[in-house]
Amino acid sequence: MSEETDLNVPEPTQSIPGLGVSNNQGLLQWISSVDHKQIGIMYLWLSLLFLVIGGIEIMLVRTQLAVPNNDFLGPEAYNQLFTMHGTTMIFFVLTPAIFGFATYFVPLMIGANDMAFPRLNALSFWMTFFGGFLLYFSFLAGGAPDAGWFNYAPLNQYNYSSSPGINYYCSGLLLSGIGTVTASVNFIVTILKYRVNDMGLKQMPLFVWMILINSFLVLAAFPSLNAALVMVLLDRQLHAHFFNAVGGGSAILWQHLFWLFGHPEVYILILPIFGIFSEIFPVFSRKPIFGYGFVVGSGIAIALLAFGVWVHHMFATGLGNTVNNFFAASSLLIGVPTGVKIFNWLATMWGGSIKFSVAMLFGIAFLVEFTIGGLSGVSFAIVPIDWQLTDTYYVVAHLHYVFIGGSLFGLLSGLFYWFPKMSGRVLDERSGRWFFWLFVVGFNTTFLVQHALGAMGMARRVYTYPDLPGWGILNFISTAGGFLMAIAVGLLIYILVRAVRSGSKAENDPWDANTLEWTTTSPPNLKNFEQVIPVKSTRPFRDYKRPDDADWNRKEEYGK
């Protein structure tokens, strides 16, 4: 597709050079690339870079919280650090990592040679890239944003935050938000128009399905955020009054606009993960997915429900019992489709011959951690519990179980699964296991105790705390767990760098997998496919490898 160019962009003509820059065009070949595989890899590197930055920020925060009445950080620095940590992790770690995998693997999984709009693809990435760096430029420009990742009004107004940080928050997120929207348009067109001929929607890999649903979700949710960000900029720069109650605006309006985006955003960060696991569980259980239709259906249900529940983030704002009751009821419902999926995966593993690779270990850990996060989430749907626990560490624990135990575990699982395909190198499984256990133990040490801290009334976002019974020791445990996670991430980077430098060569199909991306070379050539094998079921590659046992001419049905 990228051959029909009328501009002289230096594009690679031979093979994609793995993960390095050691080729005739060096870094330029990456910067100028419109190839979906290179852009996907750049997304992932960007995500890793910001993971380290966001991680350092939170380690400073956790150090401050290690003991009561600490003065390692002042309140101003503390506010900036936790705000930047949250914003970074959500918008510049999880989002780009998801989009990286999607950009790399959606075309490969549907038998296409590139995305529908390769240049738009590059634009999406660079918007995200510069959005992130613009956000961080605030540190040099006089102070980072300090009103939390959801940037509540009136804190986001000039009177309460006169440093330019929030302006950078708005413009940085606006840029990356545009990148996210354009990428989603690209995914939708690619998936609907560029599938290999005989792949119907009902044969589409579930990861691709989830990206398709997710892209619609992005298109519906991000305009609200982008508009709200512009409104804050107008308030701050041109003295508009959207969120300024004195001038006739409404501070609550910000919360509505933000959570109209924010609740779907939670799903934007988890639906693709559901897709990744719906690929990984079948491969490492040697069984087809249980209830393909239910996985798709619950994905669509989750996407639709996402827009009918956002007020549950606002139970404490005084909207009144009538409003709260309706949204309590609808919020209780959102657990249902997610629960359906959990049972889909359990049933997929049931009776399979499970191979405990690192990718699968993360899958199994995900089922446990994400269920904990889901249950604590459902508890917030009960209004009195929400009133008691909102803005405490219970919320912090809940959202980290969802974002780490859910989203990040899924991304790590995907990383261990797909790394051989992307790099042509094998990730060492033995040190991978070390990483897995360190990370899981560190994660639970950090966040499990925070449920208790929250229930004991410790407020989040306060830079220090008095020496109340139990608070000191629980916080110290949490900080220790945080350092364990930091060590684990260090180990992960070491594993990655070592694999890229001197890992042993990966086969084309190291996991005996099911989908089209494994039919090509590792790493794929610039042109992904010369020919694509026939697609007659959701496991085309397995059908091809085992024609006598192919899914499409099997008599009995699975899962019945």
Next chain:
Amino acid sequence: MVNTSLILHWHLDVSTLLLAAIFIAFFYSVTRFKRQRNNKLFAGVIILLLLLLSSPLHYLAMHAYFSAHMIIHVILLLICGPLLTLSLAGTDHPLLNRLSRFFNKNIWCAWITGVGIMWIWHIPALFDMAMANHGSFAPVFPLLQSGSLLLAGVVFSWPLLGPEEKLHTHALSGIVYLFTACVSCSLLGLLITFAPQGTYHYYHMGGSGYNPWNISHIEDSEAAGLIMWVPCCFVYLSGCLWLLYRWFISGSGVKLNNVR
């Protein structure tokens, strides 16, 4: 104590009977009562309609609560309307065929009708006018309101449930169709929920001064908006899931576990 007498507030008025008669006449003219199943369904809907519009709920809607009013709107638009469309299933009549072809080509017309009529009746001025008129002997506005909501429900569901199955819209575009309608419905619900007090004058002035459950005006209008916002969305959502289910089981031998 008031509530026991409320149960007894059944009022069948002329306009309701007239509305039912119009629908029965139309149904007869296109189907000639030929299909047993369709007749049963149609009779069921008409009975539901008559019950609904003469029930104590309707009495509450007319005299006391905006929220009761909204429940009636939702039942008319999202339950009675689509069921009426279903009762025409398989009917072969030139007019219906023309309609099916038209809505197949111009699906947006059906969408606009379904969504637009709901919006129009909730323009405060129009709403108050309709309510002010309800006491007269031949109440034109309530008739218009119920009738048009019912019709909107029929038209809106036509591309999904219309008589000619071949001219139904594709299940996946049907999902987009329902979802966008749900969003617009939520938006209207949201506006009503957070509307300033007194936007809907009739209820703000206390309807007919009847308030058996002592619900405050603000709670009542919030509940009205929320009924349109939240439960309505679940009706659309169920529709989406049903379409998806039909899509999965349709086609040559495709099973839910997706083996072709």
